[in-house]
Amino acid sequence: MDQLAAMKSFRAVVETQGFSAAAAQLQISHTAVSRQVQQLEALLGVQLLNRTTRRFALTEAGQTYYAHSQQILDQLEQAAFAVTQHQGKPSGVLRINAPMSFGLEELSFWLPAFLAAHPGVSVDLVCNDRFVDLIEEGFDVALRLAYQLSDSTLVVKRLAVCDEWWVATPGYLRRHGTPQVPADLAAHNCLVYSLMQKATQPHFIGPDGAGHSVTVRGSLQANSGIALRAAAMAGLGLALSPAFLVHREVARGELVRVLGDYRQPPLTLSALYPQSRHLSPKVRALVDYAAEHYRTPRW
Numbered sequence: 001m002d003q004l005a006a007m008k009s010f011r012a013v014v015e016t017q018g019f020s021a022a023a024a025q026l027q028i029s030h031t032a033v034s035r036q037v038q039q040l041e042a043l044l045g046v047q048l049l050n051r052t053t054r055r056f057a058l059t060e061a062g063q064t065y066y067a068h069s070q071q072i073l074d075q076l077e078q079a080a081f082a083v084t085q086h087q088g089k090p091s092g093v094l095r096i097n098a099p100m101s102f103g104l105e106e107l108s109f110w111l112p113a114f115l116a117a118h119p120g121v122s123v124d125l126v127c128n129d130r131f132v133d134l135i136e137e138g139f140d141v142a143l144r145l146a147y148q149l150s151d152s153t154l155v156v157k158r159l160a161v162c163d164e165w166w167v168a169t170p171g172y173l174r175r176h177g178t179p180q181v182p183a184d185l186a187a188h189n190c191l192v193y194s195l196m197q198k199a200t201q202p203h204f205i206g207p208d209g210a211g212h213s214v215t216v217r218g219s220l221q222a223n224s225g226i227a228l229r230a231a232a233m234a235g236l237g238l239a240l241s242p243a244f245l246v247h248r249e250v251a252r253g254e255l256v257r258v259l260g261d262y263r264q265p266p267l268t269l270s271a272l273y274p275q276s277r278h279l280s281p282k283v284r285a286l287v288d289y290a291a292e293h294y295r296t297p298r299w
Contacts, residue, residue, distance in 0.1 A: 001043065004076075006036040007069045010048060013037060014058065014066050016135055024136045025274075090285040091120035097134070097142040101225040102269075103127030106244055107143065109298075114289050121282050129195060129223060134274060140283050141273040143290070145242065147265050149272075157271040157287050160294040164264055167246050167255040168238045179238070179258050182212040189237030190216035191228045202240065204262040212262065242267055247299035269294060 012022035013033065023030045041048050048062035058066060098107050103125060115123060126132075126139070134142055134154060149156060166179075179185055182204045192199045199221070204212040218237050222228050225245050232239040232246075232255060249255040271287045273279070279287075 001036075001039045003040070003043065006040040006043075008073060009033045009036040010040055011066065011069055011073055013049070013056075014062075021133075021136050024138050027138060088281045089120055090118045090282040092280075092282055093122050093124055094141070094282045094286060095124045095126070095139045096286070097126050097128070097132045097137075097139045099143075099145055100127045100129050101242075101245060102143065102145055104226065110289075110293050114286065117289070118282075118285050121285065134272065140280070141271055141286055144270050144272060145267045146270070147267060149268075149270060152272075153275060154272045155275055157273075157291065158268055159271055159290055160269045160297045162267045162269055162297070162299065163243050164240050164267065165243055165246060165250070165257045166238055166240050166259050167232055167250065167257055169233065169235045169254065170256055172232075172235045172237065173256060173258070178256075182214045182259060182262055185214050185216045185238065185259075188216070188218075190218040191231050191237045191239040192216070192218060192221040193225060193228060193240065194221040194223045202264060204259070204264055207261045240264075243299035244297070 009022060009026065009028075009032075012025050013019055016022045016025055019030050019033050019037075023033045026033065037049065044061075044065070046061040046065075047059050048065055049056045050059055096107075104127065107125065107127075111123065111125070115121060132139065132142060134140075143159075145162060166185075176188060177184075179188060182202070185202070190200075200216050201213060202216065204214075206212055220228070220231050220236065222231075225241055228239045229241055229245050229249070231237070232241070233249065238258070246255055250257050271290055273283050273287070
């Protein structure tokens with residue numbers, strides 16, 4: 001038995017609160033983690049964890065062993081870091097998760113330059129719009145756009161703010177009129193992002209600070225901002241879109257922004273990554289590159 005590996009597995013189980021999450025973090029199988037913890041208990045002659053079908057709890061012996069093993073593993077990590085910090089060039093596979101539209105429209109724009117600047121790094125990019133557990137699924141870092149992030153044990157680095165704009169083509173506005181106040185949206189074909197909470201009941205803050213709410217409806221809802229942009233570009237209706245998706249079309253006059261004096265909650269772009277005493281060079285490189293890139297967002 002590799003006692004050091006077993007100690008790492010035990011610590012990961014405690015800190016991630018589960019065998020599956022520990023296995024994902026260590027990039028080994030659930031069976032291997034379970035076997036290592038069992039072997040460790042056999043070696044020590046004590047039970048470290050009280051297990052049930054759904055959860056576990058540390059025994060008194062487990063609490064004592066966890067405290068000591070944490071110190072030992074931290075000291076080993078510090079020793080390794082002290083030796084390698086002078087050669088700390090970013091390297092290895094960097095697994096990134098990002099929202100689909102953002103990954104296609106933004107991340108793909110600057111990721112080639114990041115890779116050119118860090119030739120020792122290769123990227124595994126996964127884009128989707130579902131909630132992703134970074135530790136469970138083995139991601140190094142996630143880029144997320146959200147009105148508000150839920151509490152978690154992840155480190156959050158805020159990169160930029162992205163407003164959302166109501167947009168339509170000049171032709172649509174000529175045919176149906178330009179909304180002047182939020183209430184006017186009720187008379188328009190509004191294209192709705194289906195994953196947004198209260199998508200059909202947007203709330204605005206007016207120039208005077210007063211709140212305005214309206215119920216909207218339309219002929220299309222979609223879970224893709226790119227699909228909604230395409231529908232707006234086709235003259236189908238008004239779409240609420242993140243600025244990063246439509247700023248080029250607005251600059252070219254292909255889409256027109258309306259209700260610009262009425263604010264809605266902005267999206268915050270953040271980088272999230274698991275806590276670690278020493279952030280790996282590849283993650284640090286990506287987070288620093290993104291922070292510099294979004295110091296002045298393109299939109």
